[in-house]
Amino acid sequence: MEDNRSIIPPNNDASDLPLPNLTPRHQKLIPTPFGPIKPWAELSWPIKTYFCLAIISLLCVLGITIRDLVIQSNEDFTVSLIQLIGVVFCIYYVTRGILQENRQELTVFVLSILLEMIRSIVNFSVVSKEDKPKIQLRFIVILLVGLFHVICALSLVLGQNMMAFRVGGALESLQLQYVMLSLCFSMLTFDLQAQLCLSVLVLFSGVYKISTLHSILLGIGLFWACLKVAIGILAIIKELKPLVWIFLLQNLPEVAYIVYLLYKVILEWGSGGTYTLEAAAVTGSCISVLIKSVLLWSLFHVYRSFGQGLRERMFSSYGRIDS
Numbered sequence: 001m002e003d004n005r006s007i008i009p010p011n012n013d014a015s016d017l018p019l020p021n022l023t024p025r026h027q028k029l030i031p032t033p034f035g036p037i038k039p040w041a042e043l044s045w046p047i048k049t050y051f052c053l054a055i056i057s058l059l060c061v062l063g064i065t066i067r068d069l070v071i072q073s074n075e076d077f078t079v080s081l082i083q084l085i086g087v088v089f090c091i092y093y094v095t096r097g098i099l100q101e102n103r104q105e106l107t108v109f110v111l112s113i114l115l116e117m118i119r120s121i122v123n124f125s126v127v128s129k130e131d132k133p134k135i136q137l138r139f140i141v142i143l144l145v146g147l148f149h150v151i152c153a154l155s156l157v158l159g160q161n162m163m164a165f166r167v168g169g170a171l172e173s174l175q176l177q178y179v180m181l182s183l184c185f186s187m188l189t190f191d192l193q194a195q196l197c198l199s200v201l202v203l204f205s206g207v208y209k210i211s212t213l214h215s216i217l218l219g220i221g222l223f224w225a226c227l228k229v230a231i232g233i234l235a236i237i238k239e240l241k242p243l244v245w246i247f248l249l250q251n252l253p254e255v256a257y258i259v260y261l262l263y264k265v266i267l268e269w270g271s272g273g274t275y276t277l278e279a280a281a282v283t284g285s286c287i288s289v290l291i292k293s294v295l296l297w298s299l300f301h302v303y304r305s306f307g308q309g310l311r312e313r314m315f316s317s318y319g320r321i322d323s
Helices: 045-071 074-099 103-126 132-158 172-205 212-238 241-267 276-304 310-322
Strands: none
Touching (some): 045 074, 074 132, 074 172, 074 276, 103 132, 103 172, 103 276, 172 241, 172 276, 212 241, 212 276, 241 276
């Protein structure tokens, strides 16, 4: 039965008392620029083992990808560079997901791993037979490492003890708000990853001929994507509805450009003799639209919860831990 009693203590010294909602289950947290994390000593040995294996395996994939960047042609260079961006983001996702007990971040980590696997499968299937041996090692490593991470990360996401430490003991309504908030933050980062990969694809691959002005506009687009994420994060943290609308309007040019990119790719499909970059462009564009859809869906729910006390309780917990 849901508890309808007042969450905030009625006396005048309420600010000096711990709030029952969003009270951390782990009191000694380490503040970082990306949010507080658990001390290493509080992690269980299976979690420590998986975290170390995750970082080591991702660094191995990173090393193989960097090696491919050095020895490959322009077309393969672009695919490897996009792969490099994906691996770096994966390291960020798994670090935050485990050290912050963030299910949403781990879910995005799984999605990012699946994205890398899909991109590798598509790339390997369309590359010429002569070039397959050059990327075969990376292809096999990505599939094996990816499958390992999908299984392990999903076991953590679905595990009963993997609850975000920031909402221990919170009411069900606040739990749901926090879940949507975490999902929104994760999708913001995921959307940035997708935009960076698309921009790199168009800038460096020559998937279709672009003018100098178009190259400048793409460079501005990279800055635009970073600015959009910053505005989205600020809008959510501060619960500023005008900034939410500005964030939504910032997505319109990106969606329009994705449609334009697909149009140009279809017009010049296979003109270069291979389909590697075209397939990467279509795959990346479709995934980017899907990510934006989930982002806007979660943002809608977060927007509706503005002013319901989640922000105050989160910052109250932060302040108590940092003190």
